[in-house]
Amino acid sequence: MAKQYETVIGLEVHVELATKTKIFCGCSTAFGGAPNTHTCPVCTGMPGSLPVLNKQVVEYAAAVGLATNCSITQYCKFDRKNYFYPDNPQNYQISQLYLPICRNGHVEIETENGKKQVRIHEIHMEEDAGKLIHDEWDDCSLVDFNRSGVPLIEIVSEPDMRSAEEVIAYLEKLRLIIQYLGASDCKLQEGSMRADVNLSVREVGSETFGTRTETKNLNSFKAIARAIENERERQIDLIEDGKAVIQETRRWDDAKEYSYAMRSKEDAQDYRYFPEPDLVPIVISDEWLDTIRNQQPEFRDEKMKRYKEEFDIPEYDISIITASKHMADLFEEAVALGSNPKKVSNWLMVETLRLMKDRSIEAEDLKFSAANLAKLIALTESKTINSSVAKEVFEVMFDENIDPDQYVEAKGLKTVNDEGALRSVIETILTENPQSVADYKAGKVKAIGFLTGQTMKAMKGKADPSEINRILMELLQ
Amino acid sequence: MDITQLTALELGKKIRQREISVREAVLASQKKISEQEDSLHCYITLNTEAALMQADQIQKKIDDKTLTSPLAGVPVAIKDNICTKDILTTCASKILSNFIPPYSAEAYQNLEKQGAILLGKTNMDEFAMGSTTETSAFGVTKNPRDPNRVPGGSSGGSCAAVAADECFYALGSDTGGSIRQPSSFCGVTGIKPTYGTVSRYGLVAYGSSLDQIGPIAKDVTDCAVILEAIASYDPKDSTSVKRDSYDFTAGLVNDVKGLKIGLPNDYFGDGLDSEVKASILAAAKTLEAQGAILEEFDLGLVDYAIPAYYTIASAEASSNLARFDGVKYGYRTDDAEELHHMYKKSRSEGFGPEVKRRIMLGSFVLSSGYYDAYYLKALRTKALIKQAFDNAFDKYDIILGPAAPTTAPKFGELVSDPIKMYLSDIYTISTNLAGLPGISIPCGNDHAGLPIGVQMLAKCFDEKTLIRAAYSFEQTKERR
């Protein structure tokens, strides 16, 4: 009988924090600057420059720790991790080894198999590296230090996950918590959230762990799921063939759906960690910790509960809306501006989700503002525009966040309220379509649809359909 | 009158009183430099043209009274490991032979605000690693008192420049005695302030937890005034301390009555030259005659200071010097096949033997499997040494001893034997491990006329008492 294997997975998740400035200098963390424009002597490793810790980084890291049930290390330190690479200007990374800021936490995940706790070993703070750009044309490499010194936290889980499904549930849970905290936008594609997968397999029932590998370069949930499946198979094949799994770091190539070894334990680097002498220990006082605790936002579970009590909208809608902090914010802001919660929910659940799918956009990237959504709803409520015009306007708003009031005005999309004009158009339509009129009178109710359509066409879509219907019925009497 | 023989404050006063113009002062220093530099080699880089332009600008500000500092218009020399914007800063290393910093060190900026004029950047041991200035990649500096002898190190160029009147004062850096020992060898006065007093921002790091910038001058008064000028709380340096007082000149008081001075027996044992010993004891007696109370005591742990120091300093240095890789600035090898080859070749060609020795030593003590046995043990030793000093300062206001076991040795004597060189730091390195302030002031000469310096130490942040003791001692002697 074939042996049964269990997959054992632990995750190292790097999250780029949403601070305005870098972790150890005052340079901007904004994306998109020309190479080496967001730099200074500190983040380019100039001789004699010194790091100064950005307090916001400590606050975000501690906030994530509190939200994931960690204990906070109130006396923590930074250490240097020494290795040579050109994207690392000092040839050491300032990180935390001996006294990380958070330890011993857990989050609860839910999959088809029910609820489960994933323990968090630690969360530590560190700096990001710069970026190497390979110039094929000139056959040289260039370094851009704009990302050098951008703050990161690394969340290290215990090997508590057993499947890709659990891994993704865990990542989604972390992402939601961090997004709700505003500590990061957590975008895998853009690299503001990165997950390295530590995976081993063992026979079901075994108490000891197998030899694990670490897989890097996973840029989407799909890639993570594929890489886990692939690595599980690879390790099982090795074991079945009587070969040993080598402890090594592997790089996933999502296009080829294949991973290859980067370096093995034998030539593993000795990082020569030691306490960073240029920074003083961080003392997080009880008062400071209380302040951070008191600033914790309303997380998803509490929000769902409150929505259920406050708004008359379906539970399913609530779960979708609160699955993104940004969408929940849009919802609450539009409602605060006076829109009907049900209407807001409808726009989010139907048109927004449709366009998100069509444009392959994530909820966190929605461009339109709550104010513009509220304006659009007001335009339909007052019947200034009809529903099909509203959908058109929404689509433009979705893409470009236009102001619907101005747009409707500029494009002349208002419903025509001049009853005399509408009546004369309908009279013309009736004269031009005697057959339809005859059909209707003969009892073919369907004919009314055709006549309404013709009228709307003649009105260039700017008529209120209920008004057309009323006048038609009146004239056909 | 030879202007260059004035102290910094004497010159500053004459400039403010319009007896001497700033330009005259700069020209006098430059004349002295051009007469002597070929034989002494105190400087790596001279700032000749810019200094004269600066002189005229500073003169205007003195004339219209926008600058009234005692150091306004006084020419200064800066050790070449302190960054000076747009001016070559080499750390006496081939690897930084083309490095022009885009910014200035905080301590230097503080001096610029006082109207200091930069004459040039002084020679030193490569990356401050050495005790003789012989490890410089740009040639040795000779001791102005005897050209066959070293000036000491690592701030040898700064101390020699002050001793040879090639500047009115200088800045040095002290990681294990690099201000005090060459001050002793050259017959000048130098202070290593309490760790955290002078910003390290812009000081090219050797041992980050030990490095401090300090003044080197012709007398205690100058040193106190310069220290007051360069010391500041600097938010750019996380180890910078916001002190209660920066009023160092308040210590310029000739009064040691009742001052308790401890003489550590450990500092007067084997290895101390008998002439040096006699001179230091005589200095102690002089203070006693002025009303100080002397007492001998056992400090302890002295034998452990050298291994602890070289473990910690080398560990930090191995990491601090990793950034010199030929990628971003500095020396890059001409021909390299690929990245790691470039790193290896650039660093092999760019660093001198003493720097390589310490990088290897530091890398070794931090490597896995050895970290606990060496680095952690050294940190614990450091804490014990600090404790021993704390205990001593419960009893004494000042600890007095030699700055170095001998007077200046001849070229090659120390640098050829690293262990002997490391041991020569025995009286100065504990100070850095404990973060204490220390001063070296001339107290006599040996039979060959070579200067001897007496070292005094005080508890952390008590430079005022240190300066009072040193100043009082200085008052008992004739001006040179």
Ligand SMILES: [Zn+2]
């Ligand atoms: Zn920066």
